[in-house]
Amino acid sequence: MKTKNILLVFVAVAALSCKKEDIKVQAEGKIAGIGELAGGPQAEFNPMLFARKIGEFMNGKTAGYGYTVMHEGKAYYVGNGGGGCSRCPIDFTNVPYGAQTRMGTTNATQFVTVLATIAALEKYGLKLDEKLYHYLPSNWKPTEAFKQLDFFRLLTGATGFWYYGNDHGMEFDDLKKTVENGLQMEEFQTGYRDPNVKINYNLAVILLPYLNAKKGFPAELMLLKSLENNPYELYKHLGSRFIEQVRTNVFKKADLLYWNITDYRVWSNYGPMVSSLGTLGYPSPDPKVHGTSAPDYRKNGGAGGLYISPYEFGQIQSAAARSKIISKEHYRIVKEELMGYSGFVNGEHGRYVWKNDVIDKKHEIMFFDFGNTQVVVFANSNTSKIANGMKLADLYDESWK
Numbered sequence: 194m195k196t197k198n199i200l201l202v203f204v205a206v207a208a209l210s211c212k213k214e215d216i217k218v219q220a221e222g223k224i225a226g227i228g229e230l231a232g233g234p235q236a237e238f239n240p241m242l243f244a245r246k247i248g249e250f251m252n253g254k255t256a257g258y259g260y261t262v263m264h265e266g267k268a269y270y271v272g273n274g275g276g277g278c279s280r281c282p283i284d285f286t287n288v289p290y291g292a293q294t295r296m297g298t299t300n301a302t303q304f305v306t307v308l309a310t311i312a313a314l315e316k317y318g319l320k321l322d323e324k325l326y327h328y329l330p331s332n333w334k335p336t337e338a339f340k341q342l343d344f345f346r347l348l349t350g351a352t353g354f355w356y357y358g359n360d361h362g363m364e365f366d367d368l369k370k371t372v373e374n375g376l377q378m379e380e381f382q383t384g385y386r387d388p389n390v391k392i393n394y395n396l397a398v399i400l401l402p403y404l405n406a407k408k409g410f411p412a413e414l415m416l417l418k419s420l421e422n423n424p425y426e427l428y429k430h431l432g433s434r435f436i437e438q439v440r441t442n443v444f445k446k447a448d449l450l451y452w453n454i455t456d457y458r459v460w461s462n463y464g465p466m467v468s469s470l471g472t473l474g475y476p477s478p479d480p481k482v483h484g485t486s487a488p489d490y491r492k493n494g495g496a497g498g499l500y501i502s503p504y505e506f507g508q509i510q511s512a513a514a515r516s517k518i519i520s521k522e523h524y525r526i527v528k529e530e531l532m533g534y535s536g537f538v539n540g541e542h543g544r545y546v547w548k549n550d551v552i553d554k555k556h557e558i559m560f561f562d563f564g565n566t567q568v569v570v571f572a573n574s575n576t577s578k579i580a581n582g583m584k585l586a587d588l589y590d591e592s593w594k
Contacts, residue, residue, distance in 0.1 A: 240264040243592035254577035256475040257290030260570040261507035279472040292504040296472040297487025299497035300550040307533035312442035317408040321345040328403040348532040350390040353381030365428040394496035402434035447512035457494035474555030510567035541590040549580035
């Protein structure tokens with residue numbers, strides 16, 4: 194699909210610009226400003242000031258919100274880390290929203306899928322140039338062009354995939370068509386990076402369980418092959434195996450307290466729960482209509498559906514930045530090539546990578562990696578516009594004193 198480039202630099206340039214000479218450098222675990230290098234006072238980042246600024250900006254702009262600032266592996270937020278309601282009085286209750294409040298995500302899930310994919314490659318000593326076609330059902334017939342695709346192209350969106358179905362490859366048959374029916378050759382040959390990568394990350398739900406089975410679990414591979422003539426059962430099994438791999442290779446490594454039950458549907462600390470009891474999405478800061486519940490994405494959670502809190506998501510961001518999930522070099526590539534990220538901005542203290550996640554008027558999510566600091570903001574109505582610009586980058590730069 195020929196839409197705007199994934200770097201989305203139009204937002205970045207409009208919001209913040211900075212010459213390379215202005216980028217700060219690290220010194221003794223802190224980030225030094227130009228003044229210090231010239232013998233002047235040292236500028237230091239204040240994570241609690243950043244947290245306060247986020248709360249002040251978000252307050253009253255959305256039905257409910259939660260956020261977490263992660264700085265050098267530690268979490269920061271003011272009060273409960275949010276405001277408003279996750280389920281509001283219109284729905285016969287008033288549940289506060291905060292850093293520990295879980296909500297359904299869509300595009301934000303893709304960052305987790307990137308980490309899970311690279312973690313699987315690292316586990317078996319494979320590189321990003323590993324070809325995809327090795328890890329498909331044995332009765333799928335990939336085209337010669339598809340056989341040239343590798344995991345690097347998959348995670349950057351440079352595949353030239355055609356989209357089938359209403360949800361860009363959510364269904365098993367749609368994914369099979371993508372593999373077997375050829376590529377958009379102009380996009381494939383030029384390496385065009387399609388900003389809509391849902392099909393790519395949905396395909397990861399097929400690839401990762403087959404990779405794991407082929408490289409480490411012969412009995413599992415035999416089971417997968419025995420299910421290949423029953424697509425419904427195979428797809429259900431692959432979806433479960435994918436979630437298990439993400440739990441082990443991402444959530445556990447990030448030290449999530451409930452890593453073994455973190456799910457792609459509404460859940461609590463005690464396991465799955467009725468979706469209407471989870472965080473609801475509202476069209477306005479003062480809801481006058483009933484909220485919308487998060488759907489069940491266990492069938493295919495590659496491109497969306499992770500139900501998680503800002504605090505838990507911040508733990509994942511921080512763990513990735515500190516090489517606890519994938520290697521330092523691979524995470525450098527993730528940020529440089531914008532795998533699982535939407536774009537970047539050159540701020541006052543370096544290059545900041547970001548991802549936004551907006552579903553109509555149901556929710557908005559924005560997260561950044563600034564280097565030593567990561568931040569994520571969730572809101573259950575798309576009314577603060579935190580995900581539509583570089584406000585978080587501005588607030589971060591204002592938090593250096």
